[in-house]
Amino acid sequence: MNKKEVLEIRKQFSPENCTITRICGCYVDHEKQKILELKKAFLSMPEDEAFKYFDIFKKTLSGTIGKNLMNMEFPLDEEKPGGTQDFLLKLRESRLEDEMLVEEFYDKVIENYIYAENYYIILIHAAYDIPGKSSDNTEMFDASDEVYEHIMCSICPVNLSKAGLSYNAATNSIEDRIRDWIVDAPAKGFLFPAFQDRSTDIHNILYYTKKPEELQPDLIENVLGSTIPLTAKDQQETFHAIISDTLGDECDYEVVRSIHDNLTELIEEHREAPEPLELSRPDVKRLLEKSGVPDERMESFDKDYEEIVGEKKSLLATNIVNTKTFQIETPDVIVKVNPERSDLVETKLIDGRKCLVIAIDDHLEVNGIEIVK
Structure with a gap:
């Protein structure tokens, strides 16, 4: 799913657009015991309560594609009868009316979700009548030819509110605040099927x-049946490993800076595109060649990429470079540079020592103090 498709589904979480038919919930304590269960028609819910659920659902479809929101494909084995996809399809087709299926889903989540405190599993069924679109991209609500029927799960931590003082209007006094168990924003969730x-x-x-670095592998593998994707950090480390292995002892500052500049330029060119910029093996190869990696060093690139990343796997450009800063580090010094002016920094050999040289045009400050000389 791309940004536009995510936003289209996200827009349904409002009173005027609501397509949710049913909601089920299970409150689980820190000992993995079911404390409370909920099942009802969503539209029968009080308006104030529904608004709070809408907020949770919107947050389950928020963040950056490739970091917080990950498109995952079912392996072929999981699409066979008895696989996880088959189970999720049955859950969707039941419209959450089959209590045994819903209970089985809760049990799967509780068994595989690693969390030492209380949490709330929310499961909804929705049916979105997809409006057609005219040539000028205007929605035509009377031209729908498909209903997107789906389920969505949100797993929310439930935490005790902070201790403190509060004003009691009934007694007109300041007193100890009653601490409640608060359902927080979702930590994990999923939408099935995808809306592609x-x-x-x-x-x-x-x-x-x-949290992009906390994927809950057991949940992904055993409940969703999908292959665990590389996190944003893993992708960045993988990209760094490719560069290091390809360049070897010829990994110099100018080439690395050029890779950063060219990658930043690619991302900027792709900024308005709905799909995130993915770099396949040929894309990364062209990037390195354009950035000045010597031909003899590129001879082993294909093999290195296949071993480190995988032949058919790609990397999200926004995951492997920070376009907002250009950072240079030594064991004792960290220099952060405006990425648009990375040309101001260069390496030089001075008196036999390798030095970092920064061009100073007209202004220099140290700890907020302007340096005149």
Whole structure:
């Protein structure tokens, strides 16, 4: 799913656009015991309560594609009868009316979700009548020819509110505040099936993680049946490994700076595109060649890429470079440079020592103090 497709589904989480038919919930304590269960028609819910659920659902479809929101494909084995995709399809087709299926889903989550405190599993079913679009991209609500029927799960931590004082209007006094258990923003979630090309895609699932580096592998593998993707940090480290292995002892400052500049330029050119910029093996190869990596060093690139990343796997450009800063580090010094002016920094050999040289045009400050000389 791309940004536009995510936003189209996200827009349904409002009173005027609501397509949710049913909601189920299970409150789990720190001992993995089910404390409370909820099941009802969503539209029967009080308006104030529904608004709070809308906020949770919107957050389950928030963040950056490739970091917080990950498109994951089912392996072929999981699409066979008895696989996880088959189970999720049955759950969707039941419209969450089959209590045994819902209970089985809760049990799967509780068994595989690693969390030492209380949490709330929310599961919804929705049916979105996809409006057609005219040639000028205007929605035509009377021209729908498909209903996108889906389920979405949000897993929210439940934490005790902070201790403190509060004003009691009934007694007109300041007193100890009653501490409540608060349902926080979702930490994990998923949307199934995916909404690809404005249509149902049962072969893919969209996974949400609030913290990109904490994926919950057991949940992904055993509940969703998908292959665990590389996190943003893993992708960055993988890219760095490719550069290091390819350049070897010829990994110099100018080439690395050029790679950063060219990659930043690629991302900027792609900024308005709905799909995130993915770099396949040929793309990375062209990037390195353009950045001045010697031909003899590129001879082993294909083999290195296949060993480190995988022949058919790609890397998200926004995950492998920080376009907002250009950082240079030594064991004792860290220099951060405006990425648009990385040309101001160069390396030189001075009196036999390798030095970092920064051009100073007209202004220099040290700890907020302007240096005159």
